[in-house]
Amino acid sequence: MRLNWRAISEDEPGTRWAGLFREYWPAYHHWWAREGPEARPGFHDSRRALKTHMPELLPLYDRLCELAGGTDHAARFLSFYCPPPYLSSCSQAIWPGEEPVLVRNYDYSPKAFDSLTMRTHWQGRTVMGTADGLWGLVDGINDAGLAVSLTFGGRRVVGDGFGVPLILRYVLQTCETTEEAGRALARIPTHMSYNVTVVDARRKFLTALMAPDRKTVLTHQAVATNHQERVEWASHARFTATVERERFLLQRLTLHVEPEEKFIGAFLRPPLYSSRFDHGFGTLYTAVYRPRLRQMELRWPRACWPFHMDAFHEDTRAIFTPEDTLHTP
The missing domain is CATH 3.60.60.10 (Penicillin V Acylase; Chain A)
Incomplete structure (x- = not known):
């Protein structure tokens, strides 16, 4: 099995991160919306949860949402709030x-x-x-x-x-x-x-x-x-x-x-x-x-x-x- 692995450094969120988002987003969007977008919390609930529990990340989250194009689905995905379930074995x-x-x-x-x-x-x-x-x-x-x-x-x-x-x-x-x-x-x-x-x-x-x-x-x-x-x-x-x-x-x-x-x-x-x-x-x-x-x-x-x-x-x-x-x- 082949893994094409990358190591990337970027001091502040910018063009490199935005490029990564464009590359990975189609697959992540398919996964995130697989049960229908309505199965995931809305933007305001997602951002409110982030503000309540991890407020220090809020400026960073807002910047990433901007780099991701500011769309509703991208912002809800990036909040990581109530995502679809996933399993691993580690x-x-x-x-x-x-x-x-x-x-x-x-x-x-x-x-x-x-x-x-x-x-x-x-x-x-x-x-x-x-x-x-x-x-x-x-x-x-x-x-x-x-x-x-x-x-x-x-x-x-x-x-x-x-x-x-x-x-x-x-x-x-x-x-x-x-x-x-x-x-x-x-x-x-x-x-x-x-x-x-x-x-x-x-x-x-x-x-x-x-x-x-x-x-x-x-x-x-x-x-x-x-x-x-x-x-x-x-x-x-x-x-x-x-x-x-x-x-x-x-x-x-x-x-x-x-x-x-x-x-x-x-x-x-x-x-x-x-x-x-x-x-x-x-x-x-x-x-x-x-x-x-x-x-x-x-x-x-x-x-x-x-x-x-x-x-x-x-x-x-x-x-x-x-x-x-x-x-x-």
Whole structure:
């Protein structure tokens, strides 16, 4: 499988972002309106929700809406408020060594993936990470040394709230420590259940178990897969092997502190690595975040792509991901 991946940097929203929007919008619009535009909240409700829960982002949101052409559908989409439901199958963990390191696998359909790493300096805060929805993120890091990552929480409940990629953007734009991120994650409503792991440069970490129908639970879990405190969607849990992946990671964390490279390498092999792209849940990449060093890496079984916040190089790469099942070591 081939991924045509790009790394793009733009300090302030401008022509580069507008070009990306024009390129991605037809596919995103088809997805967003698949149940009919009337199934999504109106513009005024969407903007009001953003103003209520993430007011710091409002000037940035207004600017992006302007660059997107100012249309009603684009503005409602960019609010990330009550989007259509979507599922993923991911694994993430904090390496137990002294250096703060967050490692994650993102398992999703390649047909619905941006294949885009973005570095921005919006509103005076430098952020880089894996883009989703043109300004949201599924994982990322900021210039304060705060890193975040998400996994789907394994529940079918859908409610009133925001798509979690925008919540991650908000955390990275406004927070500098794990404690600040925890307070933000505890109060912002999400439209589906997600586990968000946060680690800062001091190696303080937490995992927030977010849901639309109950209060967010802040835990000291160093591992998150695709369920929360217990399995609630049995068929999804069996299909994604969420319990097996969690046990595998917990065993690696509790038996002994293995070298960092060995720990990262485990994410590139089964049971964490998945080649089920035909089912929409193949591992599209492994991300490694080092908050103290303000670095990230994207890894695949046959490639590695490093990024540094202060020396970010724009580039394009063709990534060939193996579709055959890798042998378990």
